[in-house]
Amino acid sequence: MQRYKNLSGESGxxxxDIGDxxxxxxxxxxxxYLYTDQSAGAGNIAEMQRLATLGTGLSTYISQVVKDRYERKLD
Incomplete structure (x- = not known):
């Protein structure tokens, strides 16, 4: 997995890992948690991938927009 930059210093x-x-x-x-186009919507996955790469805003986006629309918990 790629380490999240966490530019705010406060992210959860x-x-x-960005997949297809x-x-x-x-x-x-x-x-x-695995999020997919099917579970969260293609637009949301694209935005999550963008935020992950930027290193900011991903946790907030998940908690405010995507919420529990994950495909499955992996651990």
Whole structure:
């Protein structure tokens, strides 16, 4: 997994993996969640991938927009 830059210093996200039409996110508690086009919508996945690459805003976006629309919990 790629370490999340966490430019704000306050994110609950610590790492991510960008896949084809998906993103896996690891949170500070160690949980990993897979989000896909099918579970969260293609537009949301694209935005999550963009924010992950930027290193800012991903945790907020997940909590405010995507919420619990993950495909599955991996851990």
């Amino acid at each position: 996200v610590i790492a991510y 039409r998906s993103i896996t996110v690891r949170f500070s508690g160690g949980e990993r």
